[in-house]
Amino acid sequence: MAIIEFLVYTAVFLALYYGAFVFLTFFENKNRIYRPSVKRRVFPFLTVILPCFNEEENIDAVLGSLCVSDYPKDKLEIIVVDDGSTDSTLAKARAFQENCPFVRVFHKENGGKYTALNLGIQNARGDFIGCVDADCFVDRFALKNTLAYLDDPEIMASVATIKIMKSKNILEGIQTAEYLGSAFLRKIASFWDSIIVTSGPLSIFRKEVFQKIGLYRQAHLTEDLEMAFRMQFNNMRIAHALEAFVYTKARPTLKSLCRQRLRWQRGFLLNLRDYKELLNFRKHGNLALFLLYCFIGAFMSMAIVSYGLFQLAKALWGGLGHLWLLQGDFSYLFPREFSWPVLHFSTGLILNIFSLALIISFLFVGKKLTFDKIKLKSKAIYYWLFYSYLATFWWVLAFYSIIFKKKLVWG
Numbered sequence: 001m002a003i004i005e006f007l008v009y010t011a012v013f014l015a016l017y018y019g020a021f022v023f024l025t026f027f028e029n030k031n032r033i034y035r036p037s038v039k040r041r042v043f044p045f046l047t048v049i050l051p052c053f054n055e056e057e058n059i060d061a062v063l064g065s066l067c068v069s070d071y072p073k074d075k076l077e078i079i080v081v082d083d084g085s086t087d088s089t090l091a092k093a094r095a096f097q098e099n100c101p102f103v104r105v106f107h108k109e110n111g112g113k114y115t116a117l118n119l120g121i122q123n124a125r126g127d128f129i130g131c132v133d134a135d136c137f138v139d140r141f142a143l144k145n146t147l148a149y150l151d152d153p154e155i156m157a158s159v160a161t162i163k164i165m166k167s168k169n170i171l172e173g174i175q176t177a178e179y180l181g182s183a184f185l186r187k188i189a190s191f192w193d194s195i196i197v198t199s200g201p202l203s204i205f206r207k208e209v210f211q212k213i214g215l216y217r218q219a220h221l222t223e224d225l226e227m228a229f230r231m232q233f234n235n236m237r238i239a240h241a242l243e244a245f246v247y248t249k250a251r252p253t254l255k256s257l258c259r260q261r262l263r264w265q266r267g268f269l270l271n272l273r274d275y276k277e278l279l280n281f282r283k284h285g286n287l288a289l290f291l292l293y294c295f296i297g298a299f300m301s302m303a304i305v306s307y308g309l310f311q312l313a314k315a316l317w318g319g320l321g322h323l324w325l326l327q328g329d330f331s332y333l334f335p336r337e338f339s340w341p342v343l344h345f346s347t348g349l350i351l352n353i354f355s356l357a358l359i360i361s362f363l364f365v366g367k368k369l370t371f372d373k374i375k376l377k378s379k380a381i382y383y384w385l386f387y388s389y390l391a392t393f394w395w396v397l398a399f400y401s402i403i404f405k406k407k408l409v410w411g
Contacts, residue, residue, distance in 0.1 A: 008307050011300035012355050018293060019358035022188050026365075029191050033369060034243050035148050043075045044127050046147065046204070049120030051113050052093070052134035053083040059092045061137055067100050071143040078103045079120040084110030113200075114216040114223040121210050130204040131224075137165060137247040138202060145244035146204045156209050156236040157228075159186070159195065160202035160244040161370055170382050171257065172250035174390070177363050177376060177383040183242060184366035190240035192286035196268075196294075198228045198238065202246040209236065221408060222267025229275045232287055242369060258394065263408060265398035268294070298395045305392040359384065 026033075048066060052059060059080075066078050080093040080103065093105045106119055121129060128147060132138060142160055149158040161183045164176040189195050198205070203224070213234050219226030231238060251257035272278070272291060281288045363380050366372075401408060 005307070007300060007303035011297075011304050014293070014296070014300065015355045015358065019355075019362075022185065022362075025188050025191050032191075033187065035145075035151075035241070038148070038151070043072050044147070045075050045125060046071060046077075046128045046130060046143065047120075047124035047126030048076070048078045048130040048132055048143070049117055049124065050078060050080045050132050050134055051083060051116030051120065052080065052085065052089055053110065053113070053116075054085045054087050054089060055134040056085075056087040056089045056092060058135045059089050062132065062134055063093070063096045063103070065138040065140075066132065066143075067096070067103070068140060069138065069143050070140050071147075073102050076102050076143075077125060079123060080105045081116040081120045082107045083113065083116040084108065112218060114218055117223070118215040121215055124207065127207050128204055129207055129210070130202065131198075131200065132202050132246070133200040133248065135249055136201045139245040139247070142202060142244040142246055143204075146202060146241040149239040149241050150204065150206060152239070154237050155239045156231060157198055157203060157205045158239045158241050158244075159197070159199045160241050160246045161186075162199060162201045163245055163247050163370065163372065164250045165247045167250055167374075167379070169252070170386075171254060172252060173379040174383050174387055175250040175257070176374065177379040178387065180366035180370065180372060180376070181359075181362040181383075182366070183370050184362055186240050187242045187369070189290065190238070192290060193232075193237055194287040194290040195238040195240060196228050196232070196287075196291070197225045198231070200224045201248050202244070220267045220270040221263050222271060225264075225267050226271050226274075229271050229278060232278060232284065233275055245370070257390075258397065261390075261394040262397045262401065265298075265394050266401050266408060269398055269402060298399075301388060301392045302395060305389055356384065 050062065050066070055062075063078070063080070069076070078100070080096075082090040082093060082105065084107075090105070090107055093103075097103045097105045104123070106123065108116065108119055117131060120131075128150065130143065130146070146158045146160045149155050162179055163183075164172065164179050167173040167176045186195060209231065213230050213236070216223045217226055228238060251260055272295065278284050278291055279288050360380055363376060363383065367374070367376050400406070
C-alpha cells in the first residue's frame with residue numbers, strides 16, 4: 001500500500017506540474033492563440049485527399065462540405081480514393097465527380113488507408129496536400145484557416161481542431177468534453193513543438209514533406225501518428241490551427257470506442273518504440289519530455305485507478321462485514337441526532353481537489369477558445385466521473401495486446 005500511495009502522490013504532483021506548465025505557456029502565448037487574418041490575393045493550389053472504404057453513409061456529407069468550402073475552386077482539387085469498397089461509396093463519389101469539375105475519383109483494390117492516401121499523394125497536383133477522413137464534416141472556413149499557418153516557411157504541416165458533431169448519450173458526451181480539452185492541450189503542445197499526431201480528420205502538408213521523408217506507412221494502423229513522429233524525428237515543425245474546425249462522429253457504443261482507443265494507444269506505444277530516439281532530451285527537448293510524460297502517465301493512471309478501486313472494495317467489504325455482524329440491522333445508518341460532517345483537509349485531499357480543478361478548467365478553456373456553444377456542465381461531470389477509468393482500461397488493453405502479441409485489424 002505504501003508503494004501505491006507513493007505512486008498516487010507522484011501522479012497527482014505530475015498532473016499539477018503539467019497543469020501549471022500548460023497555463024504558464026498559455027498566458028505567455030495568449031496573443032498567438034489564433035493566427036492574424038490576412039487578406040490573400042493569391043491562393044496556392046491545394047489538393048485534398050479523401051480515402052474511403054465502405055462509407056456510403058458518410059461520403060455525401062464530407063464531399064458536400066468540401067465542395068462548399070470557401071477556398072477558391074480554381075485552386076482546389078479533391079481526390080477521392082476508394083479503397084475497394086463493397087457498397088455504393090464509389091458510385092456516390094463518381095456522381096460528385098460528374099457535377100464538380102475539381103473532384104477526381106480513383107478506385108483501387110483494398111489495401112488499407114495508408115495505401116489509399118499514398119495513391120492520392122502520387123496523383124496530387126497541389127503544392128499543398130490535405131488529408132481528410134471520410135466520416136467527417138469540414139467547416140466552410142477550415143481549409144483556409146488550416147492552410148494559413150503554412151504561410152510561415154518553417155511550418156511543414158498544420159492540423160485542424162476536431163470536434164464531435166452531436167452527442168446523443170452519456171458516452172458521446174464524455175467524448176465531446178474530451179475533444180474540447182484536447183483542442184486546448186494540442187494548441188499548447190504546438191507552442192512546445194510537440195504535436196504527435198497529424199490528425200486524419202484534417203491535416204495539411206507541404207508537398208515537399210512527402211518528397212523528403214516518404215509517403216505514409218502502415219505504422220501499426222496509426223499512420224497519422226507515425227507521420228507526425230517521422231516529421232518530428234526530421235525536425236519538421238507542425239502547427240495547430242485552433243480556429244479551423246472539422247467535425248467527426250462520436251463512437252456510440254463502449255465496444256466501438258474501446259476498439260478505436262485500443263488502436264490509438266497501442267499505436268502510440270509501438271510507434272514510440274520505433275522512434276525511441278525522440279526521447280533524447282538533448283535533440284528533442286520539450287518533445288522528449290512530453291512523450292515521457294505521456295508514457296509515464298499511462299502507468300500512473302493505472303496506479304491511481306487501481307488504488308481507488310481497492311479503497312472502494314475495502315469500504316464495501318467493511319460495510320458488508322458490519323451488516324453481517326449486526327444481522328441486517330440498518331438502524332446504525334440513521335443516527336437519532338444529526339451532526340454536520342467534518343472534512344479533514346489532508347494533503348492528499350487538497351492535491352486531488354486542485355487536480356480536479358485543472359482537468360475541468362482544460363475543458364472549459366477549450367470550449368471558450370473554440371467558440372463552442374454546447375452545454376458542457378453535465379458532460380464535464382460525466383467526464384470527471386468516468387474518463388479516468390475508461391482511459392486506464394484502454395491502456396491495459398494496449399499493453400496486453402503488445403505483451404501477448406495480439407493481432408489487431410482495422411475495424
